[in-house]
Amino acid sequence: MTAIVKVFIPRDSAALSVGAERVSKKLTQLAAEQDTVVDLVRNGSRGLFWLEPMVEVDTPEGRVAYGPVAPKDLPSLIEAGLLNNASPSDRQAHPLYLGLTEEIEYLKKQQRLTFARAGIIDPVSLTDYKSTHGYDGLVRALDMSSQALVDEVKDSGLRGRGGAAFPTGIKWQTVLNTPAEQKYIICNADEGDSGTFADRLQMEADPFALIEGMTIAGLAVEATQGYIYLREEYPHAKDILNEAIQVAEQNGYLGENILDSGKTFHLEVRIGAKAYICGEETALMESLEGKRGMVRPKPPLPAIEGLFGQPTVVNNVLSLSTIAIILAKGGKFYQEFGMGRSRGTMPFQLAGNLKYPGLVETAFGITMKELLFDFGGGTRSGRPMRSVQSGGPLGAYLPESQWHLEMDYEALSAEGAVLGHGGLVAFDDTVDMLEQARFSMEFCVEESCGKCTPCRIGSTRGVEVIDRIRADENRDDNLELLEDLCDTMVSGSLCAMGGMTPFPVQSALEHFGEDFQKPSNNQEAGQ
Amino acid sequence: MTDANTQGAGQAAQASNGQGLANQAEIESVVGRILVELKDIPGPLLPILHEVQHQLGYVPDSSLPIIGKALNISRAEVHGVVTFYHHFSSKPRGRHIIEVCRAESCQSMGGRDLEAHAKSALGLDWYQTTMDKEITLEPVFCLGNCACSPAIRVGDEVYGRMDAEQFDEIVDELRTVPLAFSANPAEVK
Ligand SMILES: Cc1cc2nc3c(=O)[nH]c(=O)nc-3n(C[C@H](O)[C@H](O)[C@H](O)COP(=O)(O)O)c2cc1C
Ligand code: SF4
Ligand code: FES
Numbered sequence: 001m002t003a004i005v006k007v008f009i010p011r012d013s014a015a016l017s018v019g020a021e022r023v024s025k026k027l028t029q030l031a032a033e034q035d036t037v038v039d040l041v042r043n044g045s046r047g048l049f050w051l052e053p054m055v056e057v058d059t060p061e062g063r064v065a066y067g068p069v070a071p072k073d074l075p076s077l078i079e080a081g082l083l084n085n086a087s088p089s090d091r092q093a094h095p096l097y098l099g100l101t102e103e104i105e106y107l108k109k110q111q112r113l114t115f116a117r118a119g120i121i122d123p124v125s126l127t128d129y130k131s132t133h134g135y136d137g138l139v140r141a142l143d144m145s146s147q148a149l150v151d152e153v154k155d156s157g158l159r160g161r162g163g164a165a166f167p168t169g170i171k172w173q174t175v176l177n178t179p180a181e182q183k184y185i186i187c188n189a190d191e192g193d194s195g196t197f198a199d200r201l202q203m204e205a206d207p208f209a210l211i212e213g214m215t216i217a218g219l220a221v222e223a224t225q226g227y228i229y230l231r232e233e234y235p236h237a238k239d240i241l242n243e244a245i246q247v248a249e250q251n252g253y254l255g256e257n258i259l260d261s262g263k264t265f266h267l268e269v270r271i272g273a274k275a276y277i278c279g280e281e282t283a284l285m286e287s288l289e290g291k292r293g294m295v296r297p298k299p300p301l302p303a304i305e306g307l308f309g310q311p312t313v314v315n316n317v318l319s320l321s322t323i324a325i326i327l328a329k330g331g332k333f334y335q336e337f338g339m340g341r342s343r344g345t346m347p348f349q350l351a352g353n354l355k356y357p358g359l360v361e362t363a364f365g366i367t368m369k370e371l372l373f374d375f376g377g378g379t380r381s382g383r384p385m386r387s388v389q390s391g392g393p394l395g396a397y398l399p400e401s402q403w404h405l406e407m408d409y410e411a412l413s414a415e416g417a418v419l420g421h422g423g424l425v426a427f428d429d430t431v432d433m434l435e436q437a438r439f440s441m442e443f444c445v446e447e448s449c450g451k452c453t454p455c456r457i458g459s460t461r462g463v464e465v466i467d468r469i470r471a472d473e474n475r476d477d478n479l480e481l482l483e484d485l486c487d488t489m490v491s492g493s494l495c496a497m498g499g500m501t502p503f504p505v506q507s508a509l510e511h512f513g514e515d516f517q518k519p520s521n522n523q524e525a526g527q
Numbered sequence: 528m529t530d531a532n533t534q535g536a537g538q539a540a541q542a543s544n545g546q547g548l549a550n551q552a553e554i555e556s557v558v559g560r561i562l563v564e565l566k567d568i569p570g571p572l573l574p575i576l577h578e579v580q581h582q583l584g585y586v587p588d589s590s591l592p593i594i595g596k597a598l599n600i601s602r603a604e605v606h607g608v609v610t611f612y613h614h615f616s617s618k619p620r621g622r623h624i625i626e627v628c629r630a631e632s633c634q635s636m637g638g639r640d641l642e643a644h645a646k647s648a649l650g651l652d653w654y655q656t657t658m659d660k661e662i663t664l665e666p667v668f669c670l671g672n673c674a675c676s677p678a679i680r681v682g683d684e685v686y687g688r689m690d691a692e693q694f695d696e697i698v699d700e701l702r703t704v705p706l707a708f709s710a711n712p713a714e715v716k
Contacts, residue, residue, distance in 0.1 A: 014672050017687035049674035067663075164644070191671060194630030200671040232614050233670050234685040270570070271577055273612035276668060290572030290598075292611040308569065351673035352635035358674055380636070389631055427635045439634070442669065446613075 004037045005083045006058035010119065012045035012204050013120055013236040019070060020053040026071040027055070036083045044205020046119030047359030056101055061088060065098040084452040106375060111337060112361045113345050114322045115198075118205035124243045125421070126251055129208040135253065137327030141216045142261045149220035150176055150287045153323065155331030157343025162188050162279075162316030163392070163420040163496075165342075165409045168323075171313060174303035175221040177309040183223035185214050186307060186314045189230040189237070189274055190279035193392025195351040195423035199317035199361055203230075203237040204346075206321070207244035211267060213323035215254065217313055218265040224479070226267040228305075229284050232274050241269050274445035276393075280495055281314040284447060294449045316421070320346060339365035342408045350376045352425035353385070372426060383428040387436075387512065391420030393443055394500035396507035397436065418503065433512035435506040438466040444501040453499025458489045462505065471518040479516060482509070539670075547619055547660065550584050557582050558590045562597045568707075572608055576615055585616045608680060613665075621656040621663035623701045626680040629666045637690070641677050644691040648698065661702055698712035 009015075016085065024040065031038040045052060051067035055077075055467040068075060073096060078095040091097050098104055112118070121128035129135065141149055154169030175183060187210065203210060214226045230238055245267055248254040256264050260497040263455045269330075270288055272278050278287045282296035285307045306312025322344070326334045335452050342364035344483045349372055350357045355377030372378070372388065387397045395418035412419045427436075441462035462485050468478045475495055486502035493499040509516060546651060549557075561578045564572050575594060581584050591605045598605075609615045627645050649657060651664040672678035673689025681697060 013667075013685050014675050014687060017675055017678060019674050047674075052675070064529045139684070175617070182647075194669040195673050196669075197671040197673055205561040222694070233667060233680070270573065273573060273577070273614035276602065287573065288570050290608065291605055351632040352676065354560045357676075391630060421630075424630045425635055431635065435639075436631070436634075437669050440627075443630075447668070496538070 003085070004039050004195045005031075006039045007083070008041045008043045008058075008063070008119075009053065009055040010045045011042035011123070011236070011240075012052075012119075012201065013234070014049055014201075015045050015052040015054070016236070017042045018068070019054050019360065022023065022071045023053045023055065023069050023074070026074050030074055030078060033084060034078075034083075038083065043121065043123050044117075044119050044123050045201060046101065046107060047115065047201055048104065048356075050356050051098065053097075055082075057082060059088075060085070061100065061350055063101045064088075064091060065104065066094070066096045067098060068121065069096060073288070081097055085143065102223045106356060106360075109364055109375075110361050111345050113325050113337070113359065114209075114347055115202065115205070115359065118201060118359070121206065123205055123207055123240055124247060126208065126247050126253075129206075133328055134208055134324075135212055135477065138212050138215055138253070139259070141219050141493055142259060142263065142325050144219075146176055146220050146222055146485040149327075151218065152331045153220070153326060156326045156339070157331075157335040157341075158319060158326065159319035159324060159342070159409070160316055161322070161346070161421065163418075164194070165419070168315060168319055171303055171315075172217065172221050174301065175223070175311045175313050178304050182310050183221055183224065183306075184307045184310060184476065185217045185221070185223045185226040185320075186281075186284065186312055187214055187226065187227050187228040187317055187320050188279060188281060188284060188314055189234075189317050190276075190284060191231055191234070191317070191421070192276040192279040193394075193421050193423055195347050195392060195425035196421045197420060198347040198349050198359060200237055202292050202317055202321050203234070204240050207241050208248065209324045210241075211244060211248050211254065212358040213320035214267060215258065215265045216323050216327055217315070217320060219263060221311070221313055223311075223313065224264045226265060226268060227288060228267070228269045229272060229278070229288060230269055231272045238269060238271065245269070249398065277495075277497055278441075279451045280497065282355040284314065285312065292449070294451055295497075295526070297494060318421075324334060337363040339363070339406065339408050340410055342410070343346055346407065346419075346422050347406065349421075350426075351423060352389075353379045353381055353428050354426050355380045355396075364408050365406050367403070368398070368405050368407060368424065371407070371424060372403060376424075376426065379428045381424060381428045381430075383430065385426055385455045386429040387427045387431055387433060389425045389427075389436075390423070390505060391418030392423055394418065394496060394503055395437045396431065398507070399511040401511075416503070418500070433508040433515040434470060434518070436464065437508040437516075438463060438470075439500055440504040441466060444497065450496060452492065452494050452498060454489045455494075455501070456490035458485050458498065459501060461485055462489075462501075469516055470520055475517070479509070540608040549619075551589060554583065554587050554590050555593065558593050562594065566597045571603070576609060580615060585619050588617060612690075619660075622661050623681060624663050624665055625667045625698075625701075626667040626670075628668070628670050628672070628676070628678045628680075630669040630673075632669070633677035638677040641679075641689060641691065641694065645679075645694060648691075648695060660688060662698065 051113045054067035056063045056065045066437050081090045150172045158168045159165040275293045276282045278293040283293040287293040302312045347361040362373050441459045444459035450456045465482045565575050592602045595602045595605045656663040670678045672687050677689050678687050
């Protein structure tokens with residue numbers, strides 16, 4: 001009777017967004033009513049979001065899952081043995097039973113390295129983290145020279161996961177080679193790309209991996225201060241990161257004299273203020289310094305003159321979190337995954353109109369089609385899939401003829417497509433690609449930092465021109481004008497905001513031109 | 528820990544200061560306290576503005592010279608920063624902020640209809656506040672909840688797989704929360 005049942009309900013914000021908190025409360029209440037002692041763990045999400053809220057229970061056979069669970073399902077779940085040692089066959093009787101979590105196909109087919117712990121551990125439990133090889137990397141790193149650390153990262157072949165795919169080890173070498181009184185590590189947690197959520201999931205499911213990665217980065221380039229620049233839109237991630245940082249400090253993993261090594265690394269979370277451009281690394285540093293998020297011309301490189309004029313590493317959440325496993329298992333181990341010059345694994349994010357949206361971490365080289373259909377299950381609406389935007393709001397819209405592409409930085413860019421931060425957004429055949437193109441221009445109007453004319457004015461003109469095409473005013477002339485505008489923005493912009501906003505527009509024109517030829521009938525749409 | 532009810536009440540408590548214009552004495556004392564705490568950290572301006580907006584509900588114009596003086600920058604510079612970021616508001620807003628995601632993943636799942644519904648149900652355009660000062664409607668570009676699109680955010684809570692009906696329920700609930708709050712102040716963080 002007094003056996004304690006271990007139950008897992010995520011505190012991940014996507015799970016909460018579909019009712020995980022209500023499920024957790026109701027379960028606690030029902031368990032109390034029947035005198036069952038429940039050890040309730042608030043884990044991160046496994047990233048199988050169509051199954052959230054997912055409830056897991058520890059059983060002698062392993063962890064089993066149920067989902068998606070609503071509070072009203074709990075009485076019948078308890079009846080079917082949720083909280084007692086029911087046999088697998090008893091459990092199976094319930095329609096929400098998913099079997100052993102690890103055996104769920106979607107999860108089993110993945111190669112989770114960066115996300116090895118996501119959804120498994122209590123994100124703020126240092127004990128959980130350490131019992132799953134957490135901090136193995138840091139312990140090893142403390143015995144290595146800075147140069148050896150940088151070499152290990154070079155060996156791994158890791159390229160920045162924020163979008164630009166620059167080799168991480170080479171960036172670190174520049175910072176290591178630049179002498180300075182104070183150097184900084186900045187984690188770019190601005191995750192502005194629509195269709196992406198891997199940074200958020202990582203921070204909410206396994207914050208210590210990021211903290212460990214940043215600490216190792218500090219050792220590698222001799223930086224003693226780190227900042228996590230987190231977007232304001234992620235309040236749950238903020239709480240979890242701050243909790244984890246405090247635990248790490250209290251246990252000697254952050255601060256002065258880390259694990260009695262004499263080394264120092266301080267870490268602080270700073271909050272953005274809703275500005276997409278502050279994901280661009282130089283605008284981010286301006287913002288951290290307390291200024292408008294205006295893009296700085298390069299050179300100087302941030303690695304030489306970055307935050308407060310000092311040498312600075314800026315890396316994405318996923319790049320830095322992956323450092324922890326690279327140091328734990330070695331650069332060689334990591335670089336054995338992948339294809340071509342894209343080494344290791346990529347956490348792809350399946351979003352939009354898909355039956356099974358979620359996080360899929362696999363080696364580079366999987367095709368887009370496999371992601372969209374074998375994992376994603378096709379559209380949620382059941383209608384034909386028509387268009388896929390890859391790589392965030394600045395990425396091209398791809399028609400079916402391009403879905404055979406292998407997910408690899410070079411393979412995609414050869415076709416004018418973008419891998420970026422790894423997001424895929426699927427649209428069914430109800431999409432109006434003129435409206436999508438208009439939105440890309442409008443987004444640029446809203447989010448441009450305003451420094452260069454082609455970006456600031458070009459995007460405003462872009463919206464106007466598309467409105468005239470929609471209204472069938474001099475359609476052919478305006479289509480030509482739109483092409484010219486795109487060319488000007490591509491060639492005359494300082495950063496990728498203005499330089500890539502044309503990608504979704506041009507691809508819509510090229511592959512979905514019929515949507516720009518419709519008779520005008522929806523004047524009021526999309527304002 | 529996250530808790531839908533106390534979060535709702537906490538939100539109400541926090542914004543209740545911010546409802547309507549704050550008086551100058553209150554502004555000076557709140558901003559003064561924040562400056563003592565934060566003005567000496569590296570890159571203090573954004574943390575200061577966040578705290579001012581958190582406590583007063585907005586960043587009053589009259590706080591800008593006080594902040595500028597403490598940081599040794601001009602009022603115009605502080606103003607430039609406040610206006611650059613979508614998050615900072617120079618005017619008081621409603622007790623609750625509802626943000627509707629306008630970005631692509633949500634668009635693909637009916638987000639455009641949801642935007643239109645939100646506007647017509649509340650009778651507001653973006654950045655406007657209801658007459659009763661209860662609700663301000665704001666756009667947001669992605670909440671990182673794209674696997675549960677379409678998504679909205681109310682205060683610090685995100686809601687996924689949203690539709691018009693659920694939206695209306697949430698709005699109804701928000702409008703009744705202040706009573707629950709005054710009846711049970713102990714729940715506020
Ligand atoms: C307009 C724009 C927005 C960006 N947004 C982000 C972002 O949200 N997160 C991110 O990690 N990188 C973003 N980047 C890329 C950063 O400038 C930078 O390359 C990255 O943080 C470097 O880290 P990595 O090498 O680990 O990817 C953006 C770039 C541009 C031009
Ligand atoms: S391209 Fe746009 S966002 Fe980038 S620097 Fe120029 S104006 Fe700013
Ligand atoms: S696009 Fe709406 S939550 Fe990401």
